[in-house]
Amino acid sequence: MTDWQARAAKLYDGGFRPMVIGGKWCAAQSGEVMEARNPADGGLLATVPKGGAEDIDAAVAAARAAFEGPWAKFTPFERQALLLRIAERFEAEWETLCLSDTLDMGMPIQRTLANSRRVLGMLRYYAGQAVAIHGETIPNSFPGEIYSSTVREPVGVVGAIIPWNAPIAGSIWKIGPALATGCTVVLKPSEEASLTVLLIAKLMQEAGLPDGVLNIVTGHGSDAGAALAAHPGVDKIVFTGSTATGQAIARAATGNLKRVALELGGKSPVIVCRDADIDKAVPVAAMSVFANSGQICIAGSRLFVAREIHDEFVRRVAEYAAGLRLGHGIHEETEIGPIISARQAERIGGYLEAGRREGAEVMTGGAAPEGAA
The missing domain is CATH 3.40.605.10 (Aldehyde Dehydrogenase; Chain A, domain 1)
Known part of the structure; x- marks a missing residue:
């Protein structure tokens, strides 16, 4: 233990x-x-x-x-x-x-x-x-006649x-x-x-x-x-x-x-330009969505990549993702913890199925890991 x-x-x-x-x-x-x-x-x-x-x-x-x-x-x-x-x-x-x-x-x-x-x-x-909370004294069009101020309560x-x-x-x-x-x-x-x-x-x-x-x-x-x-x-x-x-x-x-x-919540894209340092950009782009198992409102859930580097970048992100260590959150080597609930996992599975139906290609994963509840 x-x-x-x-x-x-x-x-x-x-x-x-x-x-x-x-x-x-x-x-x-x-x-x-x-x-x-x-x-x-x-x-x-x-x-x-x-x-x-x-x-x-x-x-x-x-x-x-x-x-x-x-x-x-x-x-x-x-x-x-x-x-x-x-x-x-x-x-x-x-x-x-x-x-x-x-x-x-x-x-x-x-x-x-x-x-x-x-x-x-x-x-x-x-x-x-x-x-540091304070009000203001505000100049107005009738100086000497009207006193304008704000008080924060x-x-x-x-x-x-x-x-x-x-x-x-x-x-x-x-x-x-x-x-x-x-x-x-x-x-x-x-x-x-x-x-x-x-x-x-x-x-x-x-x-x-x-x-x-x-x-x-x-x-x-x-x-x-x-x-x-x-x-x-x-x-x-x-x-x-x-x-x-x-x-x-x-x-x-x-x-x-x-x-x-x-x-x-929203859908926030990560934009990768053609002159990006790919070695640095790959882990940043990957963890922008995989951090906290993707369960975060600032997740970079889409990648916009310049055509010139698209294929290499997608391949390397997939390789990076495949190497992430999944497991129980209290294990210090774990990089990706569990999904919060069975209902949330089913929702994610639904998105994967929808992607397949629409013609998307699964580069890595695509199903719950073996032994997952």
Whole structure:
């Protein structure tokens, strides 16, 4: 047994992991739970609450109470100091956070570990922004008669919905700016990967985050997510995920004209010009789509290659792909981890079949590896 395997066995043992509302760790009001399984082997990691609309109501109420209560008394310098403490707490537990991410959604451990500087840097950047927020005095057409100025104030309660493909970074992108500006948060992680987000909330609590400032409701998007997007007590909704879900969230947000920020999926081409250094371009082009098993919104899912180098480039990308090491995310030699779920794997298989029907040539792979579940 490797060190990572031993640590994994201690981190998640199949038991119940509660969500947090108003600083209290709790089950869903319905009592229902969801299973969190390791996508690499299907093993049960834990069970988590299957939250619904009633839990969203409680979380929004807790966030509102914190926003209008103790959190409102925090000065920008105090928010900055808190975010820096959170970053220090994360840094101290970074390997545990990374292991959780790897177990929960399959990203190879070497990749999660490598993200530390970026994520911790983001947190510290947001801490700096807490004391850099300012208004403006604006010249106008009636000097001496009219005084024009702007004042920036916290939006209020922010609802955040994140996908499963990068729980650590996805959480910090949503939570960090909200806390820096004095807002409170209700966050709904993906039902496919909730465990790391709960661990993040625990570490933030340990760093001194007041009760109710961050509330986590685990559950399905069709229940908890929809309730959060439509909730009249939420002042802003932020979402990362599919275009179709983003459209539904934008429609739901119109009820109280809440502010909306959407980061939606797309198809991003990698462009390779005729004078490119092929030795350098091949691994970059390949890993732009194969990183995180292709499960990432910035994946370079298409290649635009100059005709003069097309054939050689395609051949070399195929050779590079064929040499990538597939395996369990906690094995340090793994370069490509598992697909998040059987449903996602079936979707990928459907794209492969569609490509074959349309005349595409399979250069390497084209089917699930032998022994894959």
